[in-house]
Amino acid sequence: MAISDLFGRLLGVPARIAQGGGDAAFVLGSPAPGWSVACLLALAAVWFGRIYVLEGSRPSAATKVVLLALRLTAFAALILMLLQPMLRITTREEVKPIVAVLVDRSGSMGRTDARLSAERANALRTAIGSDPRTLSRSEIAVRLLTFEQQRLLTRLAERFNVRLYPFAAAAEVADPNTPAQRSLLPDKAAGGSTQIGVALRRVVQDLAGRQVSSALVLSDGGNNLGDDPVAVAREAKAQGFRVDTSGIGDPTPTKDLAVSDVLADQVVRKDNVVQVFAGLSHRGYAGSRATVTLQRGGAAVETRAITLGAAGARQSVTFNFTPTVAGSFNYTVAAQVLPGELSRGNNRRAFKQ
Numbered sequence: 257m258a259i260s261d262l263f264g265r266l267l268g269v270p271a272r273i274a275q276g277g278g279d280a281a282f283v284l285g286s287p288a289p290g291w292s293v294a295c296l297l298a299l300a301a302v303w304f305g306r307i308y309v310l311e312g313s314r315p316s317a318a319t320k321v322v323l324l325a326l327r328l329t330a331f332a333a334l335i336l337m338l339l340q341p342m343l344r345i346t347t348r349e350e351v352k353p354i355v356a357v358l359v360d361r362s363g364s365m366g367r368t369d370a371r372l373s374a375e376r377a378n379a380l381r382t383a384i385g386s387d388p389r390t391l392s393r394s395e396i397a398v399r400l401l402t403f404e405q406q407r408l409l410t411r412l413a414e415r416f417n418v419r420l421y422p423f424a425a426a427a428e429v430a431d432p433n434t435p436a437q438r439s440l441l442p443d444k445a446a447g448g449s450t451q452i453g454v455a456l457r458r459v460v461q462d463l464a465g466r467q468v469s470s471a472l473v474l475s476d477g478g479n480n481l482g483d484d485p486v487a488v489a490r491e492a493k494a495q496g497f498r499v500d501t502s503g504i505g506d507p508t509p510t511k512d513l514a515v516s517d518v519l520a521d522q523v524v525r526k527d528n529v530v531q532v533f534a535g536l537s538h539r540g541y542a543g544s545r546a547t548v549t550l551q552r553g554g555a556a557v558e559t560r561a562i563t564l565g566a567a568g569a570r571q572s573v574t575f576n577f578t579p580t581v582a583g584s585f586n587y588t589v590a591a592q593v594l595p596g597e598l599s600r601g602n603n604r605r606a607f608k609q
Contacts, residue, residue, distance in 0.1 A: 285340030293335060300331045312580040318498045353469040355416040356459045357401070357409070359440050360475035360504075362424040365394040366442040367476075367598065369506040376506075393504045397474045398440050400502070416469055419462075423455035424448075425481070429462070450475065453483030456499065460492050468497040476505040511540035514602035515548075515589050516570060520609055532575040534589040534605070539567050541594055550575040551588045585609060 270329045304327045308320040314325075325397050366391040372380075384399035391399070401409045412418050420430040424443045434527050452475060459471050471492060479485055489499040521535040534549060549559045558575045575589075591603045 266462070281344050281346075283342055283344045285342055288339060296335060297328065297332060301328055304328065332557070345467075351467065352415065352511050353418040354419055354463055355412050355469050356419045356421055356463065356471040357412070358421045358423055358427065358452075358459065358471060358473045358475070359397050359401070359457050360424070360450060360452075360473075361394060361422045361440055361443045362478070363442055364450065364476055364478050365397070365504070368392050370506070372506050372557065373456060373508075385408045392442075393476050394440060394442055396504050400474065400504075401440075421455060421459060423451070423458075425451055425454070427455035427458040449481040451480045452479045452480030452485040453475075453488045454481075456488040457483055460488065460495060463497075464495065468495070470497050471499045473499065473501045474504055475501070477501075477503055485500070489515050492557065509540060510598050511538075511594070511596040512565070512599060512602070513538045513541060513546060513591050513594050513597060515591050515605040518543060518589050518607050519604050520607055522609060524579060524609060526579055529576055530609075532577075532587070532589070534575070535575045536562075536564075536571045536573060536591060538564050538571075540596070542567050544594065546594060547592045548573045549590050550577065551590060552585050554588075557587075 301324070304324050307322060309520055311320075368389070368391065370389050377388050380396065384391070384403050386399065388396050409418060409420075421427045422430055422440050422443075425448065430440075452473060456471065456473070475516040492499050514537050515534055516537045519535075521530065525531045534548060534550075536548065544564050545561060546564055547559055547561050550557045557577050560573050560575065562571070562573060573589075579585075585608070586606060587609055588604055588606045593600050593603055597603075
């Protein structure tokens with residue numbers, strides 16, 4: 257049965273429930289038929305009444321009536337306790353499903369795609385209000401989320417509980433008080449890799465058991481380490497939500513030649529032959545010729561000319577030289593910058609010997 261406002265205040269029922277945010281009612285943990293309770297009270301009244309009648313004229317009849325009423329009240333209270341009365345509060349509130357927005361902030365998101373085709377540039381200009389060929393990929397992502405005519409985050413927040421996950425090597429939940437323009441900038445400290453699968457797994461684990469509508473990934477798609485994104489997306493589907501993606505940047509495969517690693521002894525002897533092994537990788541230059549130079553303090557020690565093999569495969573170059581001066585020197589393995597390379601920073605790798 258529902259309780260009155262007075263009893264609600266006495267029992268401490270929250271005001272929001274009293275104002276229509278829910279219901280409060282007395283219920284019995286061990287309910288019994290009403291006729292059985294009435295029979296018990298009737299038998300108690302007969303029993304107690306008989307006792308008072310047998311006591312004679314003292315005390316007075318009025319006092320006996322009061323005492324009988326008190327005994328019946330105590331007996332009724334005992335029955336009520338045995339029936340385990342409790343206050344049940346029912347609340348109703350609208351829970352918005354969650355949308356997770358994952359934004360790539362790896363180092364590659366700092367690039368500008370000046371060669372973006374006119375067709376794609378014009379389509380993006382409508383969404384972000386500026387020429388995408390003059391903006392970095394991170395700036396494009398921020399504008400897609402916050403540009404006044406797009407207002408993706410604002411529009412999502414009207415229907416969903418939005419969780420923002422910036423990611424590179426790992427994903428973190430963005431502080432809602434931090435402007436997106438700052439929290440989504442490329443991560444210079446941990447932005448050396450793009451691990452979309454790891455970021456998706458963080459979302460799957462964080463939101464397990466919650467009502468999730470979808471996860472939206474904004475990235476240039478350069479996944480290069482960590483869990484397989486496709487496999488983790490299947491886990492998300494099994495958990496009840498889908499993963500949507502929006503690619504940012506020029507989809508045309510970029511050309512790049514990089515010195516991926518250098519292997520050299522840290523301690524060598526004067527006038528002894530020393531070997532230095534350099535690993536190379538490339539995209540888009542299969543069959544091309546390139547030169548790789550070992551430098552000491554800026555001066556060339558040895559240069560090798562090589563023919564690049566299959567794209568993505570590691571290729572090794574070996575340098576042999578004999579140091580003629582004792583001491584510790586700074587060395588650099590430098591690969592030739594080939595036509596069409598967008599990034600030159602990975603064409604060199606330094607070491608000390």
